[in-house]
Amino acid sequence: MSRALVLSSGCPVRPGFGLPGRGAGPWGSCRGPRERLRSAGLNPNLITRLAPIRVRAGLLKESASPMATVVMKFGGTSVANIERIQNVARHVKREVDAGNKVAVVVSAMSGVTNQLVAWVKDASPLYDAREYDAVVATGEQVTAGLLAITLQGMGLRARSWTGWQVPIKTNAAHGTARITEIPGAQIKKAIEGGEIAVVTGFQGIEPLEKRISTLGRGGSDTSAVAIAVALEADVCDIYTDVDGVYTTDPRIVPKARRLAKISYEEMLEMASLGSKVLQTRSVELAMVYKVRTRVLSSFVAPDGMKAFSPDNIEDIGTIVCDEDEIVEQQVVSGIAYAKDEAKVTLLKVDDKPGVAARIFGPLADANINVDMIVQNVGADGKHTDMTFTVQAAELTRAIDVLKKAKADIGHFDIKSSADIVKISVIGVGMRSHAGVAAQMFKVLSEKGINIHAISTSEIKVSVLIEAAYAELAVRALHSAYGLDND
Ligand code: ASP
Numbered sequence: 392m393s394r395a396l397v398l399s400s401g402c403p404v405r406p407g408f409g410l411p412g413r414g415a416g417p418w419g420s421c422r423g424p425r426e427r428l429r430s431a432g433l434n435p436n437l438i439t440r441l442a443p444i445r446v447r448a449g450l451l452k453e454s455a456s457p458m459a460t461v462v463m464k465f466g467g468t469s470v471a472n473i474e475r476i477q478n479v480a481r482h483v484k485r486e487v488d489a490g491n492k493v494a495v496v497v498s499a500m501s502g503v504t505n506q507l508v509a510w511v512k513d514a515s516p517l518y519d520a521r522e523y524d525a526v527v528a529t530g531e532q533v534t535a536g537l538l539a540i541t542l543q544g545m546g547l548r549a550r551s552w553t554g555w556q557v558p559i560k561t562n563a564a565h566g567t568a569r570i571t572e573i574p575g576a577q578i579k580k581a582i583e584g585g586e587i588a589v590v591t592g593f594q595g596i597e598p599l600e601k602r603i604s605t606l607g608r609g610g611s612d613t614s615a616v617a618i619a620v621a622l623e624a625d626v627c628d629i630y631t632d633v634d635g636v637y638t639t640d641p642r643i644v645p646k647a648r649r650l651a652k653i654s655y656e657e658m659l660e661m662a663s664l665g666s667k668v669l670q671t672r673s674v675e676l677a678m679v680y681k682v683r684t685r686v687l688s689s690f691v692a693p694d695g696m697k698a699f700s701p702d703n704i705e706d707i708g709t710i711v712c713d714e715d716e717i718v719e720q721q722v723v724s725g726i727a728y729a730k731d732e733a734k735v736t737l738l739k740v741d742d743k744p745g746v747a748a749r750i751f752g753p754l755a756d757a758n759i760n761v762d763m764i765v766q767n768v769g770a771d772g773k774h775t776d777m778t779f780t781v782q783a784a785e786l787t788r789a790i791d792v793l794k795k796a797k798a799d800i801g802h803f804d805i806k807s808s809a810d811i812v813k814i815s816v817i818g819v820g821m822r823s824h825a826g827v828a829a830q831m832f833k834v835l836s837e838k839g840i841n842i843h844a845i846s847t848s849e850i851k852v853s854v855l856i857e858a859a860y861a862e863l864a865v866r867a868l869h870s871a872y873g874l875d876n877d
């Protein structure tokens with residue numbers, strides 16, 4: 392595969408991308424590449440700035456050296472103690488010994504970020520977000536230093552890089568900052584010169600005030616993809632404690648299968664639906680830049696794996712890639728479930744123009760994310776019921792906001808329940824196959840499971856059901872769509 396060819400097409404302007412009706416979900420937008428880039432936290436102008444560089448670099452790479460540039464990211468459980476860090480170092484050594492150029496992105500040791508966050512909250516419930524970042528970013532600095540030391544102890548050349556040293560520039564949204572730019576020249580020079588760059592995940596710098604920033608929980612995945620973009624890497628390998636992305640949660644369905652490949656869009660749906668393998672933003676970024684991102688386990692013995700080369704990328708793990716790369720595409724690729732949802736129903740609201748705006752406006756102003764929305768047709772033509780879901784953690788706040796807005800909204804009674812789950816069937820094959828939703832409803836009805844709400848997108852059908860039926864529903868759907876591994 393020629394990297395230059397893939398990337399010179401730059402942003403994903405493939406047919407249909409960003410056209411109306413091809414959005415990520417009913418409340419996801421149908422965004423163009425620039426907008427996606429913006430929401431993925433990058434400067435939209437980066438597309439044009441990076442594209443020509445990629446072409447040149449790709450051509451050079453092909454003629455000068457067959458070796459690959461590899462970004463390896465290790466999550467918290469993979470660096471949980473010195474022994475695990477030594478294990479990571481052996482994974483890195485394998486790549487270096489094969490001649491690959493390596494940048495490593497590390498998370499904090501598992502549990503460390505939680506501890507740091509807890510300390511901040513103990514210190515003052517009303518903390519300054521910039522100081523929060525100063526504190527919680529430290530976990531990654533410890534790991535980066537320890538890994539560099541370990542690599543040096545194995546006779547390898549390595550150095551640590553913090554967010555400000557790279558620099559990984561971000562906006563000023565402390566605690567959930569977005570990467571705006573990574574000038575990759577320095578770090579690139581280091582790895583071209585044969586040094587291993589060990590980069591702190593999760594953190595960056597806000598260049599105006601020169602303050603440390605962090606990217607939100609799970610943000611090291613996004614750091615890794617962004618570094619892969621900056622280095623024009625051949626692959627972004629995300630090492631974690633699972634050996635890939637599964638058709639559903641293997642703890643619920645022992646017959647769940649590891650997927651060899653999954654498209655960016657499917658992975659986005661999975662990630663946003665509570666499958667916590669990758670931070671959603673990292674997938675958006677990978678999709679925009681077409682970074683081949685691979686999920687694989689650090690718990691496999693380091694010498695039991697081959698070093699990366701473009702022709703063995705499919706041998707192990709799950710590749711998150713463009714759907715065009717997936718030859719044997721199933722209609723349905725996976726079943727996801729989200730437990731942390733809550734349902735709110737407003738009964739007997741006026742059925743007239745402006746009511747929905749008066750309900751959802753204040754929720755949006757309060758930064759409460761609303762997911763599924765169902766509005767019934769009012770039987771008497773005057774009133775209707777409105778049902779929607781929010782994150783369970785925000786239920787109390789949502790009800791509060793609605794009660795405060797009551798004068799504006801007009802009359803309503805309110806009912807809510809956190810005892811529900813959202814089950815989703817996901818697959819890009821749905822674009823060309825009818826009947827996926829009908830089959831889902833049939834399977835659920837055969838099990839006597841009642842559906843409270845339904846929403847669909849082009850590649851997903853979601854239903855809301857009672858929490859007690861979650862596992863039964865996931866198992867039944869998994870086998871109905873032929874996903875069982877038997
Ligand atoms: N250490 C950070 C967290 O726990 C970032 C990461 O691990 O991705 O959220």
Ligand code: MG
Nearest residue numbers: 466609612668
């Ligand atoms: Mg993670």
